[in-house]
Amino acid sequence: MENTVLCVRWGDKYDDTYVKKLKEQLEKHLTVPFNFYCLTDNPKEEYDIQLPTVWDKYYRADNKMFWAYRKCYMFNIDKYFPQIKGSQFLYFDLDVLIHQNIDCMFELDVYRPYIVRGWWNDAVNCKKNYGQIKSPPLNSSCIRWHRQQLSLIEKHIDKHKEVIFFTYRTIDNYFNHFWYNIWEEDIPYHERERGADVGKSIPAFDAGIDFLQGFPKGYFYSWYKGNIFPDDMEDHKLRLDHKVCLFNNSYNSPDDEMKDIEDIKKLW
């Protein structure tokens, strides 16, 4: 099984340093062989691959949100990036700090793809705000899947792009509505009773609601939001017993970038 790690960089929010730093961290914390590629709008290095632009016309600058749908091209490797090698895929955002060996991420059984479940989010709040398309429990800073396993998401986006890009300003909200089951996230997949509340089996919501699953607790925490709600929520705190620290400062937020935080610079 050939392992591949991807990252995506476009625009000027992150410079080349972030890509190089991510690659260095992977070389330090991944002992299994892996390929590395950066999908970018400005290829310069040998690992860079040109990002498609077919969805760019749907980007609405007036939304004032970081438009991360460009990540979703990588879900259909065979369609957009046939030159990319590998069968087992791992994606990282550029603003992550890896603390320890992450070989285990390639050892996960991906019968369902993994995405970051932000355990720092209050699940009750996520459910409460579901209809208002806010407070998603998910975070797409790291995703683990088998080569074409996520192509159905890319196809779904492409087929309904007009509606999806209009309705969901962030991909995490989109994933939350179509591919993740917040109501039954604590129930093992095979024990979920879809439609049990009306006394009979009903097909899953638009077929995909039970698709994505969250990485286990202890893998990721958030620099700006904490770790696990409600018990371990101190922010701006390093947790070196975890595998990865996520930064994810929001669009136009006053939060510092990771390259400007002294504690982080020493480890990065």
Place this chain on the structure above:
Amino acid sequence: MVDYLKFTPEISNNWSRAWHETQKQRPWAFKRLLDASTESQMESKLWLTTELMSADISSKNVALLGGWFAHIITTLLMDEVNVDTVTNFEIDQDAKFISYKFNRRYKPNYKAKRKNITISSLNENCDLIINTSCEHMFPMWKFRELNPQLKNSWYVLQSTDDDQYDDHINCVKDEFHLAEQANFTDIKYSGEKKLPNGMTRFMVIGR
């Protein structure tokens, strides 16, 4: 004119149990249930019922799009307009669950289904489509495009120009704009109403 809801013992039974069970089983949804039960919510549904009855449209099977808890509107449609069935298409699992509790007395003629109607077509045959949440979703021409089998059905649409909320992703400037978004060519009613909460709502009945 319909200016009140007949609060029968049967409604009292269903609704008091629904409020109690929501508080007990899904407490996170309680605040939203309050939001769906305000004076303004009642006013806008009474307005809809009044104009629908004046429009003299004969409808038996209603699809509610994004009907939320559907407690007020279902009662008015069943008891005042005398429709046969109401099916509520909602994305929110809590809303689906709670709406069944409020509308127990209409079983099996009230149904709630979890479906995103802006990307999936309906399998149900409905002669009246009601969407009082147009500001929360993609313009209605998409729904009509997805559902050519409903070309002869009538639509009742409501929306607003109040864009102060993040989830109001599709506000309109007036009732004509709302009709235009749905590509209506036959309009039975259009108007606007200032609600007690200060919000202006627009309504159009057409196809």
